[in-house]
Structures are given as structure tokens and as C-alpha cells.
Amino acid sequence: xxxxxxxRAVVRPTLRKTSESYDYGPTHxxxxxxxxxxxxxxxxxxxxxxxxxxxxxxxxxxxAGRSADQCDGSDGFVWIGLHEPTxxxxxxxxxxxxxxxxxVEDAVxxxxxxxxxxxxxxLFTVFKTIRYVEHAELxxxxxxxxxGEVMVFTGQYFVITVRHGGHGSLRSLRHQLEDDPExxxxxxxxxxxxxxxxxxxxxxxxxxxVQDDIDEVEIDVFSAGNGKxxxxxxxxRIYQLKREVLEFKRAVSPLLRPMQMLGERPMRLIDPEIQKxxxxxxxxxxxxxxxxxxxxxxxxxxxxxxxxxxxxxxxEDMRKITAWAAILxxxxxxxxxxxxxxxxxxxxxxxxxxxxxxxxxxSICYAIHRGFRRNGWL
Numbered sequence: 001x002x003x004x005x006x007x008r009a010v011v012r013p014t015l016r017k018t019s020e021s022y023d024y025g026p027t028h029x030x031x032x033x034x035x036x037x038x039x040x041x042x043x044x045x046x047x048x049x050x051x052x053x054x055x056x057x058x059x060x061x062x063x064a065g066r067s068a069d070q071c072d073g074s075d076g077f078v079w080i081g082l083h084e085p086t087x088x089x090x091x092x093x094x095x096x097x098x099x100x101x102x103x104v105e106d107a108v109x110x111x112x113x114x115x116x117x118x119x120x121x122x123l124f125t126v127f128k129t130i131r132y133v134e135h136a137e138l139x140x141x142x143x144x145x146x147x148g149e150v151m152v153f154t155g156q157y158f159v160i161t162v163r164h165g166g167h168g169s170l171r172s173l174r175h176q177l178e179d180d181p182e183x184x185x186x187x188x189x190x191x192x193x194x195x196x197x198x199x200x201x202x203x204x205x206x207x208x209x210v211q212d213d214i215d216e217v218e219i220d221v222f223s224a225g226n227g228k229x230x231x232x233x234x235x236x237r238i239y240q241l242k243r244e245v246l247e248f249k250r251a252v253s254p255l256l257r258p259m260q261m262l263g264e265r266p267m268r269l270i271d272p273e274i275q276k277x278x279x280x281x282x283x284x285x286x287x288x289x290x291x292x293x294x295x296x297x298x299x300x301x302x303x304x305x306x307x308x309x310x311x312x313x314x315x316e317d318m319r320k321i322t323a324w325a326a327i328l329x330x331x332x333x334x335x336x337x338x339x340x341x342x343x344x345x346x347x348x349x350x351x352x353x354x355x356x357x358x359x360x361x362x363s364i365c366y367a368i369h370r371g372f373r374r375n376g377w378l
Contacts, residue, residue, distance in 0.1 A: 036085035038163075039174065044076035046181030055080065055093065077188050079159045081170055084110075090162075097158055100124070107151045110164040114251065116258035122155040123269055125192065125258065127199045128251030129168035132209040138216060140236030144244035145206060147251055150199065152192055154269055159188040161195065173198050189274045196259065196281045203252060203288045207295075210248065213241060214295060214302075221306050234306055242299040249292045256285050323372040330368065331361045 042049040042058045049061070058078040080093065087108050094104045103124040106112050117124040129148040138144075148165020161170055177184045177194055184190055221234050262270060263279035270278070334357060338345070347353040372378045 036082045036089040038081040038083050039171070040078065040080045042076055042078050043184055046183070046185030048178055056096070077157045077159060079174070079191060081161045081163070081174070083163050085162060093160065097153070097155060097160065099153055103153065107162045110149050112149065114255040114258065116261055122153050123267070125152045125154065127152070127196065127255065129165060129199055130203055130206050130248055130251050131167045132206045138213050138237055138241065140240050142240060144210060144213060144241060145248050147247060150195060152195055154188045154192045156269060159191045170195065186271045186274050189270045193274050193277050193281065196278070200281050200284045200288065204284065206248065207288055207291045210245065210295060214298060217241060218302055221302055221309070235303065238299060238303045238306060242296070242303065245292060245295045245299060249296060252285065252289050252292050256282065256289055259285050319377045323377040327365050327368050330364045334361055
């Protein structure tokens with residue numbers, strides 16, 4: 001609770017100090033607004049009203065139901081995109097839109113689990129974005145996936161997106177939606193669906209790339225004659241790949257339930273016609289979840305097989321060492337016996353004693369060697 005009070009203390013005083021400085025010039029003028037704002041626009045009837053509109057003006061236009069520039073009609077919403085805002089940069093926006101302090105804290109500090117939170121006047125959705133990291137060769141230190149975050153505040157007349165990480169830009173998605181006014185006219189819920197769909201489509205692309213890496217490791221482990229694989233040299237690669245798949249799984253698994261809720265439960269802020277599209281996104285998330293879970297299980301099996309192969313090879317090495325030790329024990333024993341300095345030893349003065357002992361040593365060693373070869377020890 002103290003954290004919430006501290007956050008409110010930061011938000012409200014900061015608003016008084018920043019309300020004048022936020023008097024919000026053109027959206028693309030970095031000197032007039034927060035550097036965290038990537039884009040800001042008002043949409044009416046699925047059409048972007050103006051590029052030269054500030055945050056406060058955009059909000060006032062939508063609330064009052066007035067048209068902006070060439071746009072007509074009373075129904076509209078504002079879409080504000082931010083990238084890694086600080087508490088001070090986000091404070092004025094949070095106060096203007098009445099965002100819940102807990103959601104504001106999550107959006108600023110990031111590192112959140114994918115989730116859907118419902119508040120009185122808004123929905124707060126957290127997505128984990130995943131990007132496949134290209135690599136020439138998979139090693140024990142290769143980075144396979146890179147994660148980021150996109151938080152979405154969805155209200156009756158606003159969408160606020162907060163992005164963390166170096167990838168997952170929504171600029172192309174915004175342009176794509178602007179090219180489809182009929183869909184964008186559905187309001188903020190259409191934007192939320194488009195973001196969810198884009199994130200999950202990226203998941204599908206990453207699963208295909210990760211599948212190729214797993215296939216490569218599997219082939220290396222089970223291919224005959226690969227000495228490195230048979231001796232456990234791939235354990236580091238397998239473990240690293242398993243860690244990357246686990247990071248992927250953390251992004252996908254918690255998202256399944258929120259997408260099902262958006263697709264199945266009636267919500268005041270979700271257009272009924274958009275809700276059916278969330279069911280499709282939920283199906284895709286379920287598919288990715290099954291694939292990632294399968295990846296995890298498969299890597300467990302590959303790692304166990306690799307360790308079992310290493311154990312088998314070690315046992316084979318020990319058998320070979322034992323077999324050669326047994327062969328070398330024969331001449332060691334015989335020469336040790338005849339090396340004793342006793343005058344009354346048998347055959348000590350025999351003319352053919354030396355060649356006879358050599359023949360006996362070679363014959364016994366050959367017989368033992370042949371027996372080991374027959375039993376697969378050599």
C-alpha cells in the first residue's frame with residue numbers, strides 16, 4: 001500500500017507541474033512533448049484526423065465529440081503510443097485518463113507476467129513480445145529468443161500502448177489499421193485485437209525457427225559416428241536451448257487465459273463483433289502453447305538420451321581399458337614370477353625356457369584378446 005501512496009504522490013504533483021509543459025504542441029515535435037511519446041492521433045470512423053495534434057487537444061476533441069480537421073462524427077478515440085516512459089513522463093497521461101495506479105506502476109517498471117486486468121473504466125493487458133535471434137551456429141551460449149513487453153490500456157475513447165524492449169514496434173501495425181478504416185471504426189477493441197494478433201503471429205514464426213534448432217540438435221545427438229555427440233559434447237547446447245524455450249514458454253502460457261476471457265466473456269469495452277476475433281487469437285495461442293510444451297518435453301528427452309549415450313560410451317571405454325589391463329597382466333605375472341632370484345626354480349637352467357615362456361605369453365595374450373573381441377569388449 002505504501003508503494004501505491006508513493007505512486008499517487010508522484011503522479012498528482014507532477015501533473016500540476018507538467019500540465020503547462022504538456023500543452024501539447026504537434027505530436028512529432030520532440031521538444032514540445034515527452035520524448036517517450038512515439039505517436040498520438042485521433043480516429044473517427046476509422047480515419048486518422050490529424051498529424052498535428054497534441055495530447056490534451058486529442059483528448060479534449062474525443063471527449064467533447066467535436067470533429068478535428070477534416071474528420072466528422074462524434075464517435076472517436078485517441079491512440080497514444082509510448083516507448084519505455086519514466087514515471088514523470090507517464091504521470092500526466094495517467095492522470096488525464098484516470099488510469100489505475102497499480103496498472104501505471106506495472107507499465108512503467110515492466111517485467112510483468114502476461115495478464116488481463118479489468119478496472120472501472122479500462123482494461124490493462126500485458127503481452128510478452130518474442131523475437132528470434134538469428135545465429136550462424138547454435139552453441140552453448142547462443143541467444144535464441146529475445147523478449148520484450150507491450151502494455152495496452154484500453155478505454156471507451158482511448159488506447160494507450162507502452163512498449164519496452166528494442167523490438168515489437170507498433171508503427172507498421174498502426175499503418176496497417178489505418179489502411180482498414182472499416183475495422184478501425186470498431187474502436188479501441190479493434191486496436192487491442194490487432195496488437196494481440198500481431199504478437200501471437202510473431203510467436204508462430206518463432207516456433208518454426210526454434211523447431212529448426214531443435215531438429216539440428218536432435219540430428220547431431222542421434223547421428224551415428226559423431227564422436228562429439230556420443231561423448232556428451234552437445235549437453236551444453238541442449239541445456240541452453242532448453243533455457244531459451246523456457247523463456248518462450250513464460251511468454252505464451254500465461255497469455256492463454258486472458259485471450260480466452262476476451263473471446264468468451266462479454267465485456268463492456270470489447271465490441272461484440274471483435275470478440276469473435278479474440279477467439280481465433282486464443283486458438284493460435286493454444287496452438288503455440290502446445291508446440292512450446294512439446295519443445296520442452298522433446299528437449300528433456302534429447303538431453304536424457306545424450307547423457308545416456310555419454311554413459312554408454314564411458315562404459316565402453318572402461319571395458320576396453322579393463323580388457324587391455326587383463327591382457328597385460330599375463331606377461332606381467334609370468335615375467336614377475338621368473339624374475340625372482342631363486343637358484344632352485346624349475347626351468348631356470350632349461351635351454352628352451354626363454355623361447356617357451358615367450359611363446360606361452362603370446363599364446364595366452366592372443367587367446368584372451370580373441371575372447372574379449374568375441375564378447376564385444378575390444
